[in-house]
Amino acid sequence: MSEKEDPHVKYETHLWVEKYGDYLYRFALMRLRDPQVAEDTVQETFLAALKNLHQFDGRVDVKYWLRGILRNKSVDYVRKSVRRKELQDEQVQEVVGQLLFKTSGIPTTRPKDWAFDPDAAFAQEEFWAAFQACLQALPEQTRLVFQLKMVDEESTEEICKEMDITDNYLWVTLHRARAQLKTCLESKWSAA
Amino acid sequence: MFFTCKQVSNQLSKEDYEKLSPLDKFTLKFHVWICPICGKYNQQVMKFQDMARNFRLKQEEYLESDSPESPHLDEKAKKRLQDILDQDKKAS
Numbered sequence: 001m002s003e004k005e006d007p008h009v010k011y012e013t014h015l016w017v018e019k020y021g022d023y024l025y026r027f028a029l030m031r032l033r034d035p036q037v038a039e040d041t042v043q044e045t046f047l048a049a050l051k052n053l054h055q056f057d058g059r060v061d062v063k064y065w066l067r068g069i070l071r072n073k074s075v076d077y078v079r080k081s082v083r084r085k086e087l088q089d090e091q092v093q094e095v096v097g098q099l100l101f102k103t104s105g106i107p108t109t110r111p112k113d114w115a116f117d118p119d120a121a122f123a124q125e126e127f128w129a130a131f132q133a134c135l136q137a138l139p140e141q142t143r144l145v146f147q148l149k150m151v152d153e154e155s156t157e158e159i160c161k162e163m164d165i166t167d168n169y170l171w172v173t174l175h176r177a178r179a180q181l182k183t184c185l186e187s188k189w190s191a192a
Numbered sequence: 193m194f195f196t197c198k199q200v201s202n203q204l205s206k207e208d209y210e211k212l213s214p215l216d217k218f219t220l221k222f223h224v225w226i227c228p229i230c231g232k233y234n235q236q237v238m239k240f241q242d243m244a245r246n247f248r249l250k251q252e253e254y255l256e257s258d259s260p261e262s263p264h265l266d267e268k269a270k271k272r273l274q275d276i277l278d279q280d281k282k283a284s
Contacts (some may be wrong), residue, residue: 118243128246
């Protein structure tokens with residue numbers, strides 16, 4: 001194969017670690033939290049990318065192509081990990097979902113006001129460090145659902161299909177994520 | 193059609209709003225307007241949406257950061273990854 005046609009040369013695979021290594025590692029850390037798992041997932045991403053390099057058409061930047069593969073690997077990891085560790089938690093969450101409302105459809109609790117002014121907090125860099133810490137403190141699946149749905153704004157249908165969950169379960173998970181984030185932010189930010 | 197608070201919060205959370213008929217959209221808006229609980233719930237959902245969108249921008253800055261304080265792959269991990277890339281290139 002001539003150098004011109006070789007996708008390794010065309011897409012500069014020898015520079016991937018230098019150009020995208022830390023970027024992908026941070027992305028994996030945000031999704032998976034554990035540094036070793038994040039590192040292994042970046043490695044799996046490179047291996048998958050090399051395997052499929054001949055199919056890559058270059059229509060998107062290599063960085064975002066690699067990030068897309070890493071995103072899918074992260075979802076796979078969490079889905080398998082949750083199946084192993086959090087099956088009972090899933091059942092509990094379904095129950096929690098039922099308890100938020102009485103059978104008449106009237107809420108059991110009234111949402112509480114924020115203990116701080118969110119709009120004023122948004123303008124401060126330290127708030128986002130607190131937000132990230134609170135996001136990282138959420139249980140694995142809850143964190144990923146929040147990131148995919150709220151941060152990345154992916155479709156409910158796609159997330160449910162990939163994570164093998166029902167839309168009701170996704171709704172309960174998001175409700176729980178918001179409640180836990182609010183409590184965490186109020187303790188970290190209001191106390192600051 | 194009458195919505196209960198549970199149905200309203202479901203519609204708001206599941207983003208089914210666009211799928212509703214004009215009459216249902218009106219009924220939902222009216223419920224949120226007159227019901228203090230759903231009104232507050234809606235405000236909080238919207239605030240979280242706002243927060244998540246702002247965070248998305250911060251996340252990009254964090255991922256692109258070249259600050260030494262930002263997490264990065266250690267030299268051993270970089271070498272292992274580089275070896276994989278170099279070997280694959282050699283084999284091609």
